[in-house]
Amino acid sequence: MFRIGLGKDLHKLATGRKFLLxxxxxxxxxxxxGHSDGDVLAHALADALLGAAGLADIGELFPPADPAWKDADSMKLLGISWNKAREAGWRIVNIDCVITCEKPRILPFRDKICASLAGTLGVDKSAVFVKAKTNEGLGELGHSEAVEALVVCLLERDDT
Structure with missing residues (x-):
């Protein structure tokens, strides 16, 4: 059985915070x-994986109103999310990510980002791809006031 998951996240940008992808x-x-460290890519990917597995969403597992998740490491949240899907028998086929922001430039960091995600998920780096788009100077994304991540994943499970 195959399932597709879609995740999306958008965060405002603020001074005094780290830019994490x-x-x-x-x-x-x-x-x-954000309530956690704000890593939009980790959040969108967690939602895509959880949705494809039919388990939950990131806000349900890690409610922003819960002080336990204040400044939490989003990659740890991603790892917890993936472990839930993996324990339900799912395997990652591939992950495709789109980051939209005017600045900073993502391309020089793409390989490192793909490797980081693949390492957290325990998959080959070739199963993860990240691309970047600008918003052509339009709206909050185009004025470097926000960053957005869209992620699609394909999961597989042997149900025989």
Whole structure:
């Protein structure tokens, strides 16, 4: 059996925060505002995996109102999310990610981001791809006021 999952996350950018994508810190004067460390890519990927497995969503597992998750490492949240899907018998076939932001430039960090995600999920790096888009100067994404991640994943489970 195959299942597709879709995840999306959007965070405002704020001074005094780290800019994190897939557990990799990128040099930039702003970072994601959020209850956890704000890593939009880790959040969107967790939602895609959980949704494909039909288990939950990230807000259900790690409610933002719960102080236990304040400033939490989003890659740990991703790992917990994936472990739930894996324990239900799912395997990752592939993951495709799109990051939208005007700045910083993502391409110089893409390989490191893919490797970080693959390491957390225990899959070959070739199963994870990340691409970046700008918003052509339009809206909050185009004015470097926010960053967005869209993720699709394909999971497989042997139900025989």
């Amino acid at each position: 897939g557990g990799v810190e990128l040099p930039f004067e702003k970072g994601e505002a």
